[in-house]
Amino acid sequence: MALPNAPKYQADERDLIATDISAYLAKQTSKELLRFITCGSVDDGKSTLIGRLLYETRQIFDDQMAALEADSKRVGTQGSNIDFALLVDGLTAEREQGITIDVAYRFFATSKRKFIVADTPGHEQYTRNMVTGASTADLALLLVDARKGVLEQTRRHSILCKLVGIRRMVLAVTKMDLVDFDQNAFDAIVADYRAFAGQVGIDDWIAIPVSGLSGDNVAGRGEAMRWYDGPALLDHLETVPIASAADEAKPFRLPVQWVSRPDQHFRGFAGQVASGAIAPGDEVRILPSGRMTKVARIVTMDGDLHQATAGQSVTVTLADEVDCSRGDVIAAAKDPPHAADQFEATVVWMADEPMTPGRGYWLKLGTQAVTATVAHPKHQLNVNTLEELAAKTLDLNAIGVAELTTDRPIVFEAYEPSDGGPPNRALGGFILIDKLTNATVAAGMLHFALRRAENVHWQALDVSRETHARLKGQKPAVLWFTGLSGAGKSTIANLVEKKLAALGRHTFLLDGDNVRHGLNKDLGFTETDRIENIRRVGEVAKLMADAGLIVLTAFISPFRAEREMVRRMIPKGEFIEVYVDTPLAEAEKRDVKGLYAKARAGELPNFTGIDSPYEAPENPELWIDTTELSAEAAAEKIVVAILEFERR
Amino acid sequence: MSGLTHLDRLEAESIHIMRETVAEAARPVMLYSIGKDSAVMLHLARKAFYPAPLPFPLLHVDTTWKFQDMYRLRDKVGAEEGIELIVYKNPEAEAKGINPFDHGPLHTDLWKTEGLRQALDMYGFDAAFGGARRDEEKSRAKERIFSFRTASHRWDPKRQRPELWSLYNVRKNPGESMRVFPLSNWTELDIWTYILRERIEIVPLYLAARRPVVERDGLLIMVDDDRFQLKDGEQVQTRSVRFRTLGCYPLSGAIESDADTIEQVVQEMLLATTSERQGRIIDRDAGEGSMEKKKQEGYF
Numbered sequence: 001m002a003l004p005n006a007p008k009y010q011a012d013e014r015d016l017i018a019t020d021i022s023a024y025l026a027k028q029t030s031k032e033l034l035r036f037i038t039c040g041s042v043d044d045g046k047s048t049l050i051g052r053l054l055y056e057t058r059q060i061f062d063d064q065m066a067a068l069e070a071d072s073k074r075v076g077t078q079g080s081n082i083d084f085a086l087l088v089d090g091l092t093a094e095r096e097q098g099i100t101i102d103v104a105y106r107f108f109a110t111s112k113r114k115f116i117v118a119d120t121p122g123h124e125q126y127t128r129n130m131v132t133g134a135s136t137a138d139l140a141l142l143l144v145d146a147r148k149g150v151l152e153q154t155r156r157h158s159i160l161c162k163l164v165g166i167r168r169m170v171l172a173v174t175k176m177d178l179v180d181f182d183q184n185a186f187d188a189i190v191a192d193y194r195a196f197a198g199q200v201g202i203d204d205w206i207a208i209p210v211s212g213l214s215g216d217n218v219a220g221r222g223e224a225m226r227w228y229d230g231p232a233l234l235d236h237l238e239t240v241p242i243a244s245a246a247d248e249a250k251p252f253r254l255p256v257q258w259v260s261r262p263d264q265h266f267r268g269f270a271g272q273v274a275s276g277a278i279a280p281g282d283e284v285r286i287l288p289s290g291r292m293t294k295v296a297r298i299v300t301m302d303g304d305l306h307q308a309t310a311g312q313s314v315t316v317t318l319a320d321e322v323d324c325s326r327g328d329v330i331a332a333a334k335d336p337p338h339a340a341d342q343f344e345a346t347v348v349w350m351a352d353e354p355m356t357p358g359r360g361y362w363l364k365l366g367t368q369a370v371t372a373t374v375a376h377p378k379h380q381l382n383v384n385t386l387e388e389l390a391a392k393t394l395d396l397n398a399i400g401v402a403e404l405t406t407d408r409p410i411v412f413e414a415y416e417p418s419d420g421g422p423p424n425r426a427l428g429g430f431i432l433i434d435k436l437t438n439a440t441v442a443a444g445m446l447h448f449a450l451r452r453a454e455n456v457h458w459q460a461l462d463v464s465r466e467t468h469a470r471l472k473g474q475k476p477a478v479l480w481f482t483g484l485s486g487a488g489k490s491t492i493a494n495l496v497e498k499k500l501a502a503l504g505r506h507t508f509l510l511d512g513d514n515v516r517h518g519l520n521k522d523l524g525f526t527e528t529d530r531i532e533n534i535r536r537v538g539e540v541a542k543l544m545a546d547a548g549l550i551v552l553t554a555f556i557s558p559f560r561a562e563r564e565m566v567r568r569m570i571p572k573g574e575f576i577e578v579y580v581d582t583p584l585a586e587a588e589k590r591d592v593k594g595l596y597a598k599a600r601a602g603e604l605p606n607f608t609g610i611d612s613p614y615e616a617p618e619n620p621e622l623w624i625d626t627t628e629l630s631a632e633a634a635a636e637k638i639v640v641a642i643l644e645f646e647r648r
Numbered sequence: 649m650s651g652l653t654h655l656d657r658l659e660a661e662s663i664h665i666m667r668e669t670v671a672e673a674a675r676p677v678m679l680y681s682i683g684k685d686s687a688v689m690l691h692l693a694r695k696a697f698y699p700a701p702l703p704f705p706l707l708h709v710d711t712t713w714k715f716q717d718m719y720r721l722r723d724k725v726g727a728e729e730g731i732e733l734i735v736y737k738n739p740e741a742e743a744k745g746i747n748p749f750d751h752g753p754l755h756t757d758l759w760k761t762e763g764l765r766q767a768l769d770m771y772g773f774d775a776a777f778g779g780a781r782r783d784e785e786k787s788r789a790k791e792r793i794f795s796f797r798t799a800s801h802r803w804d805p806k807r808q809r810p811e812l813w814s815l816y817n818v819r820k821n822p823g824e825s826m827r828v829f830p831l832s833n834w835t836e837l838d839i840w841t842y843i844l845r846e847r848i849e850i851v852p853l854y855l856a857a858r859r860p861v862v863e864r865d866g867l868l869i870m871v872d873d874d875r876f877q878l879k880d881g882e883q884v885q886t887r888s889v890r891f892r893t894l895g896c897y898p899l900s901g902a903i904e905s906d907a908d909t910i911e912q913v914v915q916e917m918l919l920a921t922t923s924e925r926q927g928r929i930i931d932r933d934a935g936e937g938s939m940e941k942k943k944q945e946g947y948f
Contacts, residue, residue: 014919021915028841033654104789105782107835114654116833128810135812257667262700270696272664272814301698311652313663313696326671350810364815367671429813438819440809 013111027111034242037118037133037166039157040143045174048083048212049143050106050119053234056219057108103133112238127160127383127397128350131443134164135429138243141170141233146179146209150192155200156383162202163346163383163399164445165415165423167243169197169205172233177211181224200386208233243422247310250417251335252276252284253427255366256328260315268299268315269324271367274426276332277309278316283333286324287411292333294319327368329411329427337427339409340449346381346415347374347402349394351434351441357393358531360561361441363406365430371407371564372432378402393528394442403450407568415445435561436615468548472506475646476545478570479638481554482563482617483580484609485595486587488626488634489554492580495635497552500642508544510537511554525606531562538566545574550642558608560615576645578638579620584609586627655842662689662830663696664814665793666777669828670703672818673775676828679764680706680725680733682718683894684850685779685831688839690725691848692830693777701730707776709767710737711759713748713896715872717851734771738763748898749877755896765801768825775818775826783835793832799823840914854913856890856905867901892917 016024040046072083106117118133134140140161144154158169171193179185186209197205208217209228216222219234231239253274260268278284282295296317298305308314316330324330331337349355355374363372377400380391394400415428423429423445432442469476479496481489490511497509516523520536523529534557541551557563567575587609588596599607606612622641624634652660669676678693680686693702708722726733741758748755768776782789792808794816809817818826831839843850860871862882869876871884876898878884889902890913907913 017915017918021911024918025841025844025911025914028837029653029655029845031654033657105833106789107783107833109835109837114835114838132810132812136814257664258671260697260700266699268699270667272660299699301695309651311657311660313660313667315698362819364817366815367668425813429815431810431812431815431817433817433819438817438821438824440811440817443810443812 031109031111032113032242033116034113034139034237034240035116035118035137035244036139036141036237037120037130037137037161038141038143039120039130039161040153040174044143044145045212046119046143049172049174049210049218050117052212052215052218053117054106054108056215056234057110103129110234110238115237127156127399128348130157130160131164131348131350134161134166135425135443137161137164137166139168139170139237139240140166141172144171144173144189144193146173146175146185146189149189150196152384154193155196155385158197158202159200159383159386160399162200165425167204167422168240169202170233170236171205171207173207173209174212176209176216176225177214181209181211181216183225183227186228206230206236208236244311246422247275248277250275250310250421250424252278252282252330252332253337253413254278254314254316254330255368255411255426256324256326256330257367259325266317267321268317269330270313270315271330272313272426273308273310274366275310275424277307278332279307280304284318284330285333285336286322287329287331287336288339288409289323289328290336291320291322293322295330327366329366331411337411337413338449339411341406341409342450343404343406343412344378344447344450345402345404345430345444346447347377347394347400347404347432347442347444349396349398349400349442351439352396353434353441354396355394355442356528356531357402358528358535359559360407360435360565362433362435363404363410363430364433365410365412365446366427368410370410371561371568372404373565374432375403375405401447404444412446412449414448416447436559436613465546465548468546470548472548474505474548474550475574476548477550477574477576477642477645478541478545478566479550479552479576479578479642480541480557480563480566481552481578481580482557482620484582484584484587484614485556485607486590486592487580487582488631489556489580491631492578492624492634492638493552493554495631496638496642499635499639500550503639503643505550506548507550507552509552509554510541510544515540525604527606527612530606531559534559534562534566538562538569541566542569545570556608556614558612558614560617563617576622576641577617577620578622578624579617580624580626580634581616582626584614655838655845658834658838659692659695659842661814661833662692665816665828665830666693666696668816669775669777669794669818669826670697673826675771675773676704676775676777677707677734677768677771677773678702678704678777679779680708680722681779681894682708682714682722682851683779684839684843684854685781687848687850688834688842689777689779689831691846702732704777705732705734707734707736707767707771707773709760709763710735711755711763711896712737712742713755713759713898715851715853715870715894715897715900717853718894721849721851734767736763736767736770738766747875748896755899768801773825774820775828777828777830779831780829781831781834781836781839791829791832793829794818795827795829796820797825797827799825801825803827836917837914840910840917844910844914851894853891853894855910856888856908856912858886858888859902860884861887861889861902868904870897870900870902872897 038046104119106119108115118137120130120133142154142157144150173186173189190207208230209225210217210233216224217232221232254271255274256269257271260270278295280295280297284295285292296319298308299315357376358373360371360373363370377391377394379388380398380400382389383399391400413424413427415423417424428446430444431440434441481493483489493509497507500507515537520533523533537553541553544551591597598604599610608614622638697703738759746755746758780788792811796809797803861868862871862884868889887904888906890905891900891902894900905916907916
């Protein structure tokens with residue numbers, strides 16, 4: 001077996017370890033940390049290059065080396081040579097398929113820095129993983145095969161990294177050994193990339209010709225490419241400025257993670273400083289409330305601090321008793337961030353299920369969690385060309401620009417600062433979470449707030465909703481019946497309306513028949529359309545309740561998120577969710593309209609209960625078990641509850 | 649220029665992760681294995697919530713076969729004010745007298761893997777901190793910091809949630825749980841330098857001393873109590889040894905060493921030629937991909 005050159009790089013360090021371990025360890029405590037991402041495909045020699053970096057910096061032990069030699073013989077792709085790629089490809093499934101399928105994190109260190117490498121795959125279907133790896137990186141290492149040059153993939157990776165806010169790139173031209181270390185081959189690739197980088201606005205990059213196999217220009221300059229006069233890769237990584245260090249120069253931001261209240265005398269606000277610096281006595285503003293106060297102490301287990309800076313996890317106490325809890329942001333009083341509830345953002349879709357415009361997702365930004373809906377995308381981005389394409393939704397790995405609305409204001413900053421500095425990751429990056437599966441379905445970067453909510457003033461009405469209600473002598477309400485098809489919603493709602501009318505109440509019943517044929521006749525039965533259907537019904541119910549009516553609605557409304565959306569539209573206490581609980585087997589047995597039979601036969605796609613989920617209410621105001629109550633008894637029970645509601 | 653060193657940044661990240669878990673999980677717990685990584689994790693937790701006491705209990709899934717020195721440190725930690733220590737032993741393993749001498753891989757299966765599941769289910773913990781690091785083993789390198797587990801505690805490497813920035817999705821449905829790894833980005837050297845910097849107490853077995861050992865299958869096994877079953881021809885010898893990793897004493901291989909300070913241990917480690925998990929029998933059980941398999945089954 002041909003052994004690679006023994007690692008020379010760490011020789012000095014190893015001398016120090018052997019002769020003066022205390023001095024060595026003292027040096028360890030003052031290292032910096034650089035995080036970078038590697039982009040390239042299996043064929044670009046990426047794993048070989050990373051394996052080489054680990055080897056050169058002595059992160060590989062003899063037993064691993066022995067295992068590697070054995071593996072190289074058995075499944076390696078380098079003939080009798082050591083296949084460094086085997087060090088890096090982790091999961092068994094990957095080794096069998098010979099591909100990398102996820103983000104893997106690698107670690108190595110030199111005497112100056114510790115490095116965390118996000119190793120991500122190159123195939124298009126794994127854009128998600130690349131964006132994930134890039135989200136925490138200071139720098140991107142782009143690999144280009146010297147034989148193939150700049151490919152579409154190289155351009156895509158560059159654009160993705162730039163999109164996530166990485167400013168610095170290293171173009172590593174790999175496999176130089178396979179082009180006889182030819183300078184012309186290298187120069188042509190560099191010229192090619194320069195033209196592309198200029199077009200898309202990547203201005204901070206350098207190109208280095210390397211060979212993972214021979215080690216040239218990886219850890220040291222090597223002999224094979226004397227024509228190259230730049231730094232070796234490792235030298236560059238050791239000296240390039242660290243982007244996240246610039247966060248300190250920005251205004252102070254501390255997203256509150258957790259409120260510490262061990263006893264009645266201590267109330268501390270714990271969190272990681274997102275940017276800037278703070279000292280006791282500094283004036284701060286609590287957002288979104290806007291209350292002003294001063295920092296009293298910065299408390300740590302090792303004693304109070306005189307100052308805390310970006311990146312540190314601290315606990316601060318405030319001079320005044322102000323309201324402040326998880327999700328709030330403590331910020332520099334003179335330069336606070338804004339709060340808003342409508343934004344434009346870049347959204348990277350990461351789930352197999354496409355985005356559903358109008359549906360409510362959990363949005364997590366910093367320590368804030370709210371419900372957000374995303375509008376139809378303004379456009380989708382072609383990540384190979386930056387071209388803007390029309391799109392109705394976003395599929396897995398699609399990147400688009402869309403407007404989103406949150407159910408309450410959130411404190412934020414534009415992801416890309418206007419001064420071109422490092423991105424505001426902590427208050428500008430967010431994830432979307434599916435409310436049913438709890439999967440992380442998207443990542444996003446806020447551009448700016450849309451001031452629409454402030455500009456469009458609602459028409460002030462002289463005759464208020466209170467006046468409408470008083471004229472009718474009743475308390476408006478929305479009785480929202482939900483349940484499976486055939487559960488008995490319409491039947492019961494009809495009976496309730498009759499009884500209320502008999503009691504002299506002004507009511508209106510909205511159900512599928514009088515809505516689907518008019519207001520919503522443009523809507524079908526896809527998930528998106530069903531959500532829009534419910535949204536419109538909610539808005540109509542709200543207007544009718546404003547007019548003083550008791551509104552009854554009878555829709556399957558299968559998704560919890562949409563029912564919650566309607567609940568939020570209606571004044572507090574006036575939304576009464578009535579869960580008509582009929583087990584699927586029972587509803588299917590009744591099958592009054594013959595719909596279940598059709599659905600089972602595959603004639604009705606997206607049928608609730610069959611191939612589309614029904615999310616039962618967790619805390620409905622009224623729970624009607626139709627296996628115990630007749631429709632008449634159920635209606636009676638609901639009317640009694642309404643009379644009670646009116647007396648409250 | 650930032651004054652934060654890489655250790656400062658790792659510390660801040662771990663604290664952030666712990667606070668995020670406590671803020672969002674209903675019933676968190678910290679898995680306490682008494683080893684050096686656990687010691688660091690516990691220290692970080694104290695820092696994260698100071699001046700408040702730990703807002704979660706420590707859970708030791710005991711096998712009854714740990715080293716005496718480990719039990720001593722565990723009980724000392726458990727007696728501290730503000731620390732709630734839960735010791736759980738799988739009653740089935742206890743009743744059957746499962747031990748590493750007679751039962752081979754079943755020992756780890758029943759005491760550790762099954763014991764952990766039982767304890768998590770019994771107390772209803774929905775988030776459990778573990779001290780695993782990504783540099784330990786290849787399959788760990790891909791695991792998330794917040795690792796989602798199904799109601800049957802399985803890990804599916806193909807269905808991991810993307811983890812961006814420092815935004816962690818801690819949401820789950822009833823019955824599902826999270827394993828949380830605050831030390832994900834630490835390396836073994838980081839652990840040691842941090843133990844030195846922060847003067848963290850560790851089990852003395854990490855430092856060399858003269859101890860009674862038996863040579864078996866190329867490993868040096870310490871005779872820690874009178875349950876040790878000597879095979880024919882085996883001799884108990886006293887040698888100067890230390891341990892790189894600690895587990896059940898009959899399954900932990902010692903290495904011969906005179907390093908009796910942490911500095912010397914680190915020195916030996918850096919000049920060493922075999923990786924850390926080498927002294928552990930457990931990884932060898934199923935050969936290729938064995939840790940990955942164990943993880944899918946619910947082992948930490």
